[in-house]
Amino acid sequence: MGNNLLANYAEVVAVLLFCIGFTNLLLQKNMIKKIIGLNIMDTAIYLFLAEKGYIDGRIAPIVVNGDLNPQTYINPVPSGLVLTGIVVSVSVTALMLSLTIRLYRRYHTLDLDEITTRLKKEGR
């Protein structure tokens, strides 16, 4: 058990980071902290994928000097997935930030719970 954790330390770190990001996104009241949590969570998944795609002693999957032997290169698919994932998380972060700006302009606070209580008081 302990040996496995040591051998796969990058995955362990990734999962820990995922948990940290997830709890932040779920429990923080401040919108900006929530968004930071979201980014930590997404990045942890990319770390996990990148670690899974990496093979010790091999190089990035870019063909140089006509070497087509697959044993030379690491697995390119996870890197492709990470790229796609980054695009998705960037757009989602942008959307969240724009929502935060809207809320801040209207209510002059970043605290989501306070906004909700104020809305309930207004009774609309």
Place this chain on the structure above:
Amino acid sequence: MDIIRNFPCLSILLSMFTAIICSALKGKGARRLSTILVMVVGILSICTLYLTGATGQSYVYVMGHFPAPFGNEIRFGTLEAGMALFFCIIMLLSLAGGRKKIKMEIDPHKENLYYIMVDLLLSSLLALVYTNDLFTAYVFVEINTIAACGLIMISEHGRTIEAATRYMIMSLLGSGLFLIGICLLYDMTGHLLMSNIHESIQMIVNDGMYTIPLLVTIALIVVGLAIKSALFPFHSWLPDAYGYSTVSSAAMLSSLVSKGYIFLLIKLIYRVIGFDTFLDSKIINVLYIFGLAGMIMGSVNAIKENDIRRMISFSSVAQIGYIYMGFGLGTTAAMVASVFHILSHAATKSLLFVSAVGLTDVSGGKKRFEELTGAAYRNKIAGVAFTVGALSMVGIPVFSGFVSKLLFAQAAIQSHDKLLPTLIVLAISTVLNAIYFMKTVIRIYTPSHGKYDSVAMKEKPLYAITLVCFIVLNVVLGMCSEPITGWIIKGLSLFA
């Protein structure tokens, strides 16, 4: 005939390109183009349905020129094609029923943005229905979320922005879990195409390897999609999002967006994880408990609500509970019942939202029950439509809700230890449904002192036609349940 095989891919691409074109059009043009798009996609789906129904098999469509383990694929059978057609019908009717409201509530300069979101929503739904690739599914889940967020907050006031933010937060939690689930699955199997993953998982299960990682993966994927489709303990975002957005959005969100995720989950259960592996994983018991809890708690919350739109939203929580309870029963019959309930709930809930807006409009735009007294006399067609929807939700024969409840009860009988709790909760939930829906129906049919003006049917021809179409759809689902369940059984058998 061969050309029909291109139609699923074509319909996804068509809706994406229409979204791009809409960004350059004015509101009216965008509206017309989107309406035409939904019709065209519907016709394409009819052709696909005809092809798959006639040949009785499912087709694999290879995207690009990379064969199976590497490339991206679309796979469609009769269930997928029919689901796409059904989504198109509901979307068309929801848009038509809420057209006046869209014009009133949305800034005219932003009207085309609304239709961009609608097109993107359609394309992502179609992609979720048709795709055979896990990572593509993830990307389109996110597109679906973003489009839905846009639909919620298009009519900009404090409530909708707050609702959209809450919706985004919960959805992102869900998609985070879903994504890491996919990554673990890729890690274990080395594939991204659903059929290939299924083969690898079969091997893993037979060898008895990776039992715990597989269980964790299934749990992560199921919980992720359950959060996104608002299963009971994760439903906190739902009433605000459905209750304050414009009516077309509410109808589409409740009947299309959450159903898209549930359909994806069904597909993952059958095509990726494997039905038997899923049954052995015991996750179904968790889904079963949460489903039952949702059926009760959703209805209890709905009874407490004093706002008609929020009441209908809470009723959605209960109905989603029914669907997950069907998953939890863990038999094919229960799965068929769940799929039928997806159809029946989608048809009924959008009908309720659209008719409720007709009732509130003739009550000075107020959504509280006291104001709604006698609203059915002021807007007759909306009153009739709301009554039909309410009867269907309660489960009166002739309407679609009855058939799904009957199917659930029949499926429960096949299961030993889950028979009694299912039947008891079904009965309680039906009574609770009856309490709040009949309360509303009685309220709208209580004569009042003419505080507000009434509306004749002729003044709103499109709205009236839409409601009639909804009622017909509901009755058709209720009366022709035999061929529809036959079609679902056949479609599910093609799924694996």
